[in-house]
Amino acid sequence: DIQMTQSPSSLSASVGDRVTITCRASQRISRFLNWFQQRPGEAPKLLIYEGTSLRNGVPSRFSGSAFGTDFTLTINSLQPEDFATYYCQQGYTTLWTFGQGTRVEIK
Amino acid sequence: QVQMQESGPELVKPSETLSLACSVSGGSISSSSYYWAWVRQPPGKGLEWIGTMYYSGSTYYNPSLRSRLTISGDTSKNQFSLNLNFVTAADTAMYFCVGGYSSGPPGYWGQGTLVTVSS
Numbered sequence: 001d002i003q004m005t006q007s008p009s010s011l012s013a014s015v016g017d018r019v020t021i022t023c024r025a026s027q028r029i030s031r032f033l034n035w036f037q038q039r040p041g042e043a044p045k046l047l048i049y050e051g052t053s054l055r056n057g058v059p060s061r062f063s064g065s066a067f068g069t070d071f072t073l074t075i076n077s078l079q080p081e082d083f084a085t086y087y088c089q090q091g092y093t094t095l096w097t098f099g100q101g102t103r104v105e106i107k
Numbered sequence: 108q109v110q111m112q113e114s115g116p117e118l119v120k121p122s123e124t125l126s127l128a129c130s131v132s133g134g135s136i137s138s139s140s141y142y143w144a145w146v147r148q149p150p151g152k153g154l155e156w157i158g159t160m161y162y163s164g165s166t167y168y169n170p171s172l173r174s175r176l177t178i179s180g181d182t183s184k185n186q187f188s189l190n191l192n193f194v195t196a197a198d199t200a201m202y203f204c205v206g207g208y209s210s211g212p213p214g215y216w217g218q219g220t221l222v223t224v225s226s
Binding site for chain 1: 154156
């Protein structure tokens, strides 16, 4: 199985901050990496697909980058509604795996 | 726009079978344009992929659940279902049905249904 290692597991930030979350795959997954946001009590919501593509309707302050097996989700100018848990997920193989999640909390 | 809604019992006894259905609107489960999947989330924990069903009938299961799991579709109802046998407390979770385009990302999610395994 492909393991996805996400870091950090949690972080504290203020409104207006820039936040970076990293996900590392245990093997090459091309760009088949998706990022999700999950607010408490809600289903996960797709933000970024194929490593760098912003889903329609997602604010442009969210961006994704890819370098080999390392992927990054960046949130520029954190907004109050961005305090949530973020997950990466690889779709390179038919056996999906998720990262452990990163909880973004208010400082 | 594809919409999905889970249904099924909220409480299942240990050693019994957990059965959930996902009703799909805005897309056909028999279409080659989509795939359909289940993901679960134990209380306070992360997301775990359960399995995926493709229009061809092919299914792929999480190896840790494969021996107890069946995912299938009912084209007459435009639903797909999850059956997990011999459940234990470790199967207590929020269960989400998920859909996506062809080889694209899982972009459509149901609201989830909490299933508790307890006697």
